[in-house]
Amino acid sequence: MKPSRFLPLATLSLITLSSAHAGLKKVSVEAKLQHDYNLVTQGMQHKNLSCLHWMLDPHFTATDPTGVVVTKAEIIKDFTQMSKRAKSLTWPRHIKSIKLTKNEAIVIVYGTFSAEFAGPHGKLQKNQLIATNRDTWVDHHGKWTLLKSVILHRTALINGKPMKMPMSGKSHPKPEAPSQSK
Numbered sequence: 001m002k003p004s005r006f007l008p009l010a011t012l013s014l015i016t017l018s019s020a021h022a023g024l025k026k027v028s029v030e031a032k033l034q035h036d037y038n039l040v041t042q043g044m045q046h047k048n049l050s051c052l053h054w055m056l057d058p059h060f061t062a063t064d065p066t067g068v069v070v071t072k073a074e075i076i077k078d079f080t081q082m083s084k085r086a087k088s089l090t091w092p093r094h095i096k097s098i099k100l101t102k103n104e105a106i107v108i109v110y111g112t113f114s115a116e117f118a119g120p121h122g123k124l125q126k127n128q129l130i131a132t133n134r135d136t137w138v139d140h141h142g143k144w145t146l147l148k149s150v151i152l153h154r155t156a157l158i159n160g161k162p163m164k165m166p167m168s169g170k171s172h173p174k175p176e177a178p179s180q181s182k
Contacts, residue, residue, distance in 0.1 A: 029105055030098050032144060033137060037109065041091040044083040052076050057138060057145035064151045086115035087124065096132075105137040105144070108152075128157040 036055055043049040060072040083089070093111030112130045119125040131154040136147045156163050
């Protein structure tokens with residue numbers, strides 16, 4: 001029996017369809033996650049962060065560049081208090097890249113949080129936090145939850161001037177590299 005001359009064409013068609021499906025899935029997941037980032041912003045603007053309860057994985061952690069780790073409960077508490085005090089809040093975030101595995105999406109997201117808060121003497125101060133995060137989302141049979149967020153880079157400003165911004169949470173020092181001595 002001679003191999004069909006259409007076999008290479010059929011194989012190419014299957015590869016193309018498979019690649020197209022993977023591409024569509026990536027676009028679909030990216031749109032879903034971008035929507036979820038936007039929901040958090042809207043929740044903060046409307047002082048209703050109920051979306052965090054289902055969006056954040058039960059084992060969620062956020063880690064800042066110094067190694068401070070914050071849990072789901074701590075982030076919900078911090079965001080809720082912040083949203084109650086904030087005026088003129090904006091927080092546009094944009095997905096810069098997304099890498100899909102079988103059940104995870106690794107997302108690099110860039111955002112600028114901006115709001116006014118009352119300063120020490122009651123005068124409003126403009127606060128900005130410009131950050132790039134690496135977020136790990138987990139797919140639970142079509143329901144995506146944010147498992148961890150690592151702040152790769154951040155710049156905090158008050159009235160346009162740099163400031164240090166520690167996260168409230170537990171400090172977990174980075175492990176030291178093993179010594180090379182024998």
